[in-house]
Amino acid sequence: MFKAKSVTRTIIAFVILVSMLSFAGAGEFELIPVPRQIERAECEFVLSKETTIIAGGKAREAARHLQSMIAEECDLTMSIADAKTGPSFINLAVDESLELDESGYVLEVAPEGVTVRARDCGGLFYGAVTLGQMVSAGSQEDGTISVPAVRIRDWPRFEWRGLMLDCSRTFQSLDYLRKTIDRMAFYKMNVLHLHLTDDQGWRLEIEKYPELTQKGARFPDKYDEPASHDGFYTQEEMKGLVSYAAERNVTIVPEIEMPGHSLAALACYPELSCTGGSFEIFPFFKGPNITRDIYCAGNEETFAFLKDVLDEVIAIFPSEYIHIGGDEAPKARWEECPKCQERIAEEGLQNEHELQSYFIERIEEYVNSKGRKIIGWDEILEGGLAPNAAVMSWRGIKGGIAAAKAGNKVVMSPTSHCYFDYSYAATDTAEAYSFEPVPASLASEQKDMIMGLQANFWSHIDREPEKVDRQLFPRLLAIAERGWSDESIRDTEDFLGRVKLNLPMLEKFGINYRVPMVTIGKWRPETVSQEYGPLTFDISKHIDSAGIYKVQLQYTRGACRLGMRSVELLCNSKVAARDDHRGEAGARHIDNTYELELDEYDSEADYELRITARSEGGGESYGNVYLFAN
Incomplete structure (x- = not known):
């Protein structure tokens, strides 16, 4: 009788304690992004080489990732088994009956073991990532690894938590892209947008048009550019990267710029321009920046070329969206081009802005016919919005608001908060964290059109990997948290405190981050x-x-x-x-x-x-x- 009362009192005390600590003290765990719900008890789980990761079937991939994280961060190798084989365990399981949003998970840590459950493999992966962060934080100098007893219930706020890397103006190595994917996955970011073509270079092998990479992937010798700034990705290399990313819950979205930012293609195939060329690619600061020469919208060969390119791009990248650029397309050449003016007359268009809309709609129709959707910078709004296109709003948030009101999906990425080629003086980590992607002016159903947010890095100023790192980190952690955590999580000082606690982890990743x-x-x-x-x-x-x-x-x-x-x-x-x-x-x-x-x-x-x-x-x-x- 006494023993039963003692157990009852213990349970009641534990429940009261958990209630008092729920949603509080997230900073203790150093977690970024902050989970939706955290409950803690005053006990802990201790990991050792005897700890077994239990995972079968669909859970195996997340288990292998967790095993790798713990081995790298704590120099501790644990075995994976279908059932418990040691004195302590970490159990990972997919449970489709769980009432959770997509990519959500439940993580429970008790003195005897850890359980991670999710409705889908994506959620299980994120639960493993959260546990990996906690394990890293609990690693002591004497080799002891302890994790506080908690119950976490968590799911992402947005479906698009992205980073764009400009691989055109400066080539980024596959090794750096893989490292970037690892870093994104650790902070629950899930879209890597690769800017593969621009005036400064064409970086993806297109088998039907080999000159795109034979000529368009390197700067002329007269510019004396380092060899590391030139290069391209073969299709097999990019397929391998897509697979590598998918294993870490990251989708790679390719960008093929059109109709502007197309000088690298025109240098190889000048007949696709309005003037016929000739053209030469150049480093960003050694030329006219944005060039007047763009794809000719009155030339059917242009559309045939782009369809061929998109066929090969779609075969490489399984992403729902294909980014087609659409930004900063000067209309001067179109105004002077007989073919473009004839197209305007034939299609009953009012002006060159509507010609751009015609161009985008034709590309969208083709991409849709292949079972995919297009996304483009907010200039695709000019001349009328393509019916099923998604908009990436970079010139502030007005474009995103207009698109959402028109019923189009939106990714918010304004220069004011999300352009990380900008200096920290222009946008520091706190400023990036302050960004709210969903405008209050939108109606409820319009707010649902906001898919998420994205940080962008253009590689025309800082071009070496260590300099790119410095521009991205720690600011990228702000975008990670804004994309995942509940909108009520707004404590900047708490966030900056957790960033400081995460700096040793950035060092483990080999990141040349910006020193506070x-x-x-x-x-x-x-x-x-x-x-x-x-x-x-x-x-x-x-x-x-x-x-x-x-x-x-x-x-x-x-x-x-x-x-x-x-x-x-x-x-x-x-x-x-x-x-x-x-x-x-x-x-x-x-x-x-x-x-x-x-x-x-x-x-x-x-x-x-x-x-x-x-x-x-x-x-x-x-x-x-x-x-x-x-």
Whole structure:
């Protein structure tokens, strides 16, 4: 009798404790994205080499992924079995009777074992990923690995949680793409949009048109571009990457740009242009940026070519959507082209904007005939929206709102929050996290048209993998959480705290992430002149030890750049460290980071930063000064 009462009291106490901790303390687990529901008890599960992963049938793939994660992160190899074989277990199971949204899961951790259940394999994978994050956080220096007892019930907010990588302006290696997929999967992102063609290069093998990669995948020798910036993917390589991604719940969406951003194709097949060429591809900053020459919309050969290309693209990529670009298509050549003007007259079109809509609708009809759908940048709205097209809204959110109101699916990707080739001064991690993809102005049924959000990285400025990493991370974690977690999760300080706790994981991934920084000041026209002079900032509260401090100047706006000559760290008005070199902060940032080594720290001293700089080309220059923590 006493024993039964004791057990009852224990159960009641556990339930009360779980209720008190439900939805609270997500930061303790360092989880990104935050799950929908978290309940915790004051006990834990300890992993060891004796722990068995139990998984059969459909659960095996998620089990292998979990096994690999734990082995890589904790140097612990666990066996996979159909039934329990050791003193502790992790049980993964697909349970189609669960009442959960698609890709949802239930994760339960108790002292004797862990259970992950889901309605589908995707949900089971995400449950394994959450457990993998918790295992990584619970790994101790003495080799002990413990996971807090929890019950998590979780599912994604959006179906599209994406990242676009520009592989055209600068070729991205297969190795880097695989690493990117691994990183996305760990943070529950599920769409990798590859920008495969543009004015700067054609990066996908098309067997019917071999010159696209023989000529269109490398810059002319006169530009002296590194060999790593050239290249293309064979069809077999890309099929392998598609398979690799699918195993990690990531869909690869290919983008074949049209009708604009098509110079690489026109350089190979100039007869598809309005003028007949000739054309030459060029690195982004060594040419006219956006070119006037685009596919000729009055030439039937153009559509035959694109249909052939799309046939091969569709055979490689099983994605529901094929991205056809549609952005930044100058109409000047069409205005002067007899074939395009004849097409406008024959089709009863009003102008060149409607000609673009005609172009997109013809491509959409063909893609639909192959059982797929198109998605394009928001310019495809111009001249009338193609009936079944999805819109990627990048010029703010107005295009997305218009598309949603018209009944079209939308992915929000505005430059203000989602363009990660932009500097951190323009969009920092907190700003990216603040983005809400669903406009409040939409009616309920219109809000359902928002498929999700996407971060974009254009490779015309930062072109090497380590520089791409720095631009993406940690900002990409903000997009991951906004895409997965409930819209009520909005605590920026909590999120930034979890980002800080995740930095060791980014290091394990080999990511050259942006070191957390603080804004120590700004410059503006009234604080700088066109002659070299000092900019000074009190940084006493930010200096807390000897070591290396980095200072970076980031231009934000204005017609003029800032030129820097030196940066000094002053201790009680005396120079304690100095970095002398020429730097620029403007439309392009050149050598704009300064390194200061403080040999001795005085806790009673006052510390100042002194920057010798001037405004160049005029007086209108604005920007921020950042200090990277020691």
